[in-house]
Amino acid sequence: MSVKALMIRLSAALLLGVGGAQAVTLAGYAELPADTFAPGPASGAWRDGLRGQARFQGQPVQGFSGVQFAPDGTYLFLSDNGYGAKNNSADYLLRLYRLTLTPKTAPTGTGKVEVGAFIQLRDPERRVPWAIVNEASPERLLTGADFDPEGFVVAPDGTLWVGDEFGPYLLHFSADGVLLDAPMPTPNLPGLPTLTGRPPLVIAHRGSSGTRPEHTLEAYRVAIEAGADFIEPDLVVTKDGVLVARHEPVMAVLDGSGKVTEATTDVATRPEFAGRVKTKNLDGQDVTGYWIEDFTLAELKTLRAVERLPALRGRTFDGQFEVPTLSEIIALIRDTETRTGRRVGIYPETKHPTFMTAQAGVNTSQLVIDTLKKEGFTDPARVFIQSFETGNLRDLHATIMPAAGVKLPLVQLLGGQTGAPYDLTARKDPRRNTDLTTPEGLRDIATYASGIGPSKGWIIDGKGQTTDFVTRAHAAGLLVHPYTFRNEPTFLPAQYANNPEAEMRQAILAGVDGLFTDFPATGAKVVAEYAAPEVRSPQHPAFTQGASSGAATLGSSGGFEGLTLSPDGKTLHALLEKTVAGDAPGQLRLHAIDLATRRWTLTGRYPLDAPGNAIGDITPVNASELIVIERDGGSGDAARTKRLYRLSLTDRNADGTLKKTLLADLLNIADPQGLAPSTTGGVFRFPYVTIENVIVLDATTVLVANDNNYPGTGGRGAAVKDTNEFIWLKLDAPLTLAPGVGRR
Structure with missing residues (x-):
């Protein structure tokens, strides 16, 4: 040369x-x-x-x-x-x-x-x-x-x-x-790393709560029409022992001057109930406001739902909808199925079981099973029961459901990484959420629950990196249903550039088996990309x-x-x-x-x-x-x-792609x-x-x-x-x- x-x-x-x-x-x-x-x-x-x-x-x-x-x-x-x-x-x-x-x-x-x-x-x-x-x-x-x-x-x-x-x-x-x-x-062939290999579930968090006041029949109806697979009612109990859907037992919170700082009903505007304000200790924190367990169902039905986040979501629908019972929610599901053929499930959360037992004298876990059985809604493919506490889920698994002849999947909810389930704290158990998520802790959860519902920060860290949480939970045989995916820029980490679909896709590619979202229409759209039988x-x-x-x-x-x-x-x-x-x-x-x-x-x-x-x-x-x-x-x-x-x-x-x-x-x-x-x-x-x-x-x-x-x-x-x-x-x-x- x-x-x-x-x-x-x-x-x-x-x-x-x-x-x-x-x-x-x-x-x-x-x-x-x-x-x-x-x-x-x-x-x-x-x-x-x-x-x-x-x-x-x-x-x-x-x-x-x-x-x-x-x-x-x-x-x-x-x-x-x-x-x-x-x-x-x-x-x-x-x-x-x-x-x-x-x-x-x-x-x-x-x-x-x-x-x-x-x-x-x-x-x-x-x-x-x-x-x-x-x-x-x-x-x-x-x-x-x-x-x-x-x-x-x-x-x-x-x-x-x-x-x-x-x-x-x-x-x-x-x-x-x-x-x-x-x-x-x-x-x-998405090759999704879900536990079952199937596309993840879309779980309507408090209904379509990004577009309608949360925990109303209208929010649930819109969620079903948007394509949700499950709707989520948080359950608390009335004075006369009826399960209703509210995010917290307190439906309007007051500050020291008596000003409403957060509300999900218009109770604070009703002079006939002004004397119902009380201060109670809720999971270790003193809270002043109006409490569901101090109202009969008939009294609650005179109230109307309001938007919990009005500065973000407006007040267009305030004053239009009632507080629904669990039975009414099940009736809505059945009516929708009759009219449209869509079979959706229900994903109830038993809110603050320790508090409910002490304040209302009611075992809400037992009441949930009794209501589901009474309504004939006990298909394990259409019900998940969730809780942030551990004891009530163990009781459901070991005692309450077997006695009722019911076997439904349970989900252990998991808060932030610095927190702990309140029932453990109340009985001086030193374990924290980080202890529950060790390989041993996850295997223990799997002895009574089918899944775990972590806050989404366990799945995607503060730097936008996917963690190994899903892999570890799957290794224990647990489904993973993280919460909460929202469309508003207020809730979206900066790396997603105001694109909520990108955040959902990252979680789906991490292998989550379902996701809680305030915007089930967005969730259904993203999941449909993975659920379509053909690429077209x-x-x-x-x-x-x-x-x-x-x-x-x-x-x-x-x-x-x-x-x-x-x-x-x-x-x-x-x-x-x-x-x-x-x-x-x-x-x-x-x-x-x-x-x-x-x-x-x-x-x-x-x-x-x-x-x-x-x-x-x-x-x-x-x-x-x-x-x-x-x-x-x-x-x-x-x-x-x-x-x-x-x-x-x-x-x-390192990202799993083929090397070139x-x-x-x-x-x-x-x-x-x-x-x-x-x-x-x-x-x-x-x-x-x-x-x-x-x-x-x-x-x-x-x-x-x-x-x-x-x-x-x-x-x-x-x-x-x-x-x-x-x-x-x-x-x-x-x-x-x-x-x-x-x-x-």
């Missing part, structure tokens, strides 16, 4: 600027002119969904989005969906083209691309269950308005598997292009043909940009181009599909360098490694990220021979917005090609139509190839 060539290589290596990256050299170059056409009907008549005059007398060959070897030394290239969008491509026919590639390998050489026969993708056997463009024709040729093919493989049996972005779907074709099976939808893009036919009112869970055309086959020919690897709603930004799901069983699993998540990037293609290296193209949305001088990464299927980063290593920077390729016409100063750049083809030729050589988005421009100049460029890249260090990988 000459000194000049060596210096160019060293310069390219330094410019890469990423540890472990290889300096790659352009070993071959060829290009296909932009205006290259194949036989077929005139095309290009559609623009923005409107049909005009055809722009092209034939079918453009280009727009390649996948490459595989053909057995005779040629290559098969998959055409993209056409003219850049579903509504522009109804006359673009989906094909695989056979290309013969001859690279330019010396300054005096010539690169050549010859277009041979093509395979037309079609559905004559009517496997597609919705209307396609050529619905009525016998051949039913598939077009870019039907599917957006972005990757393909040739299976060991000779059939073709194609990855689509519109569904996203997997499509299975015969070797000559006939669709063999109905399009396979993409299952939603906005171009999914369920949306475009009006068959579904659901929401897309994937960005526009964010489907299977990457599709490849394992070296043993048994497993498809399918990588989405965009992040599924609910997943961490910039993480892409990589699926494995067993060809024999058609079973899907989630291999892991690919971490993009930046959330706005996308992937372009994947190809195997060996059983545990793939090569991935990652690219930004820039082209020409604006291009910043066009890279090849080697992706491990077994090694993971930079293999080549496509904006910094050494070209000491000047093989490419655009090379400047010995450095070749590949600055196309879409680079969607990569395949391993041998241990030190890979072939890369772009999708030119015909008749797109910008890669080599604002007014220059993009060609398809084919580049052969020589790696400085060999890949560890599995048998069968590379040109055979």
Whole structure:
């Protein structure tokens, strides 16, 4: 190698600027002119969904989005969906083209691309269950308005598997292009680390208390309509022994001057009850106000609910709603179920059991079970009973429920990390909440409870970092239902930038099994992202043909940009181009599909360098490694990220994503021979917005090609139509190839 060539290589290596990256050299170059056409009907008549005059007398060959070897030394290239969008491509026919590639390998050489026969993708056997463009024709040729093919493989049996972005779907074709099976939808495989593997429950904290006065039938009704799985009544007892829903036994708190500092009813405005003010010791604190246990149910029914946080939530609904009983809440649930078919559960909290026993002479735990049994609402799938104290839950588990012939799941609530359950404090037990959350403490809770309900600070710390609390609780067999998620900026830590959904998603990805929220509509929206049975893009036919009112869970055309086959020919690897709603930004799901069983699993998540990037293609290296193209949305001088990464299927980063290593920077390729016409100063750049083809030729050589988005421009100049460029890249260090990988 000459000194000049060596210096160019060293310069390219330094410019890469990423540890472990290889300096790659352009070993071959060829290009296909932009205006290259194949036989077929005139095309290009559609623009923005409107049909005009055809722009092209034939079918453009280009727009390649996948490459595989053909057995005779040629290559098969998959055409993209056409003219850049579903509504522009109804006359673009989906094909695989056979290309013969001859690279330019010396300054005096010539690169050549010859277009041979093509395979037309079609559905004559009517496997597609919705209307396609050529619905009525016998051949039913598939077009870019039907599917957006972005990757393909040739299976060991000779059939073709194609990855689509519109569904996203997997499509299975015969070797000559006939669709063999109905399009396979993409299952939603969130891989959530919940105890059961199911999406978390949405628990309406005091009803939809962010939008209606808390603990009213209206707050519960709105919560049910918003999609809550459970509604939560805090239960206290009246003077005549009836359970009613209030957050505290005191319904209006007064300061030393007699001013109301917090209230959930209008009792302080009722002169007939002025003499009911009392000071009582509530869990070690003297509190002055109006107490539920000093009022009969009939007296309470004359009062009306008011907003507890009026400065934040207003007073629009003050004075409209009664204080409901537990029986009335159950009646509301049953009425809603009769009218709508929605089966929701109830999640009562026995408030201050020690206080209630001392002040009202009532065992509220017993009263809860008696009421639930009387109302016939004892299905363990629809009831959780919770408490901040421990003794009453132990009594429920050991004595009260067995005597009643009832077995319901119990949840130990957990306050802040400096606190302790009051019943322990009252009997001089020194244990604190931190003692209850040791491995031994959690195992002890699991002897009487099914779950634990911690304040959310146990799950996500003050720095916004996810803790190991959920993992430890799950290890003890406990469900985790943290509280309380609210939409208002007042309650949101700064790192969420006023986005309550982001906070919920972080908790869900931590593995929580349910979450308490004042805004169940928001909770239901976020959880639905994980509960949807399929991943769907906005171009999914369920949306475009009006068959579904659901929401897309994937960005526009964010489907299977990457599709490849394992070296043993048994497993498809399918990588989405965009992040599924609910997943961490910039993480892409990589699926494995067993060809024999058609079973899907989630291999892991690919971490993009930046959330706005996308992937372009994947190809195997060996059983545990793939090569991935990652690219930004820039082209020409604006291009910043066009890279090849080697992706491990077994090694993971600290955040659980799959580990990747930079293999080549496509904006910094050494070209000491000047093989490419655009090379400047010995450095070749590949600055196309879409680079969607990569395949391993041998241990030190890979072939890369772009999708030119015909008749797109910008890669080599604002007014220059993009060609398809084919580049052969020589790696400085060999890949560890599995048998069968590379040109055979």
